[in-house]
Amino acid sequence: DIQMTQSPSSLSASVGDRVTITCRASQNIRSYLSWYHQKPGKAPNLLIYAASSLQSGVPSRFSGSGSGTDFTLTISSLQREDLGTYYCQQRYISPITFGQGTRLEIK
Amino acid sequence: QVQLVQSGAEVKKPGASVKVSCKASGYTFTNYGISWVRQAPGQGLEWMGWISSYNANTNYAQKFQGRVTMTTDTSTNTSYMELRSLRSDDTAVYYCARDHVGSQLHDEGIEYWGQGTLVTVSS
Numbered sequence: 001d002i003q004m005t006q007s008p009s010s011l012s013a014s015v016g017d018r019v020t021i022t023c024r025a026s027q028n029i030r031s032y033l034s035w036y037h038q039k040p041g042k043a044p045n046l047l048i049y050a051a052s053s054l055q056s057g058v059p060s061r062f063s064g065s066g067s068g069t070d071f072t073l074t075i076s077s078l079q080r081e082d083l084g085t086y087y088c089q090q091r092y093i094s095p096i097t098f099g100q101g102t103r104l105e106i107k
Numbered sequence: 108q109v110q111l112v113q114s115g116a117e118v119k120k121p122g123a124s125v126k127v128s129c130k131a132s133g134y135t136f137t138n139y140g141i142s143w144v145r146q147a148p149g150q151g152l153e154w155m156g157w158i159s160s161y162n163a164n165t166n167y168a169q170k171f172q173g174r175v176t177m178t179t180d181t182s183t184n185t186s187y188m189e190l191r192s193l194r195s196d197d198t199a200v201y202y203c204a205r206d207h208v209g210s211q212l213h214d215e216g217i218e219y220w221g222q223g224t225l226v227t228v229s230s
Contacts (some may be wrong), residue, residue, distance in 0.1 A: 034215075
């Protein structure tokens with residue numbers, strides 16, 4: 001199985017900060033990577049697909065980059081509603097696998 | 108609007124089976140597939156498998172092979188996930204999600220999710 005490793009596992013940032021989360025795949029997954037945001041008790045919400053394409057309706061402060069094995073999710077100016085857990089997901093080789101998650105807290 | 112409505116919470120004993128339903132509306136059911144993803148309490152997301160709503164082709168994660176069966180009923184636009192021989196570590200919220208019709212391998216994400224079904228396995 002392809003291992004997806006996110007870093008950091010948790011972080012705390014202030015409103016207005018620029019936040020970066022990284023995701024590394026154990027093998028080449030081209031651009032078959034998505035990012036999700038999940039709040040407690042809710043289903044995940046799709047933010048980015050194909051590594052860098054912004055899902056319709058998602059605020060433009062979210063952006064994604066990378067290909068191959070190294071990927072980044074960036075929040076350009078953190079808002080309070082961005083708290084929660086972020087997951088990366090690869091869909092290049094079965095089984096589909098997720099990163100372990102990055103918990104984001106607001107200072 | 109697209110909706111996926113799942114069946115209610117279940118409590119099962121170890122060794123039993125559970126069958127979770129996922130009723131779709133707001134789109135042409137046979138033009139898409141359904142993936143199932145679970146999340147143990149306080150843990151991350153785990154993909155279990157995928158079924159095509161068009162031809163009922165399936166692809167299961169190796170971890171669940173032999174214990175899971177995914178089916179689809181096009182007359183009611185409903186997908187089902189049955190998990191057998193339940194263990195305590197199967198306690199989780201189970202989500203269905205709308206996926207591609209031909210394969211679970213593609214560069215798009217999952218936009219539509221069910222509300223989740225909590226399955227508790229306890230003696």
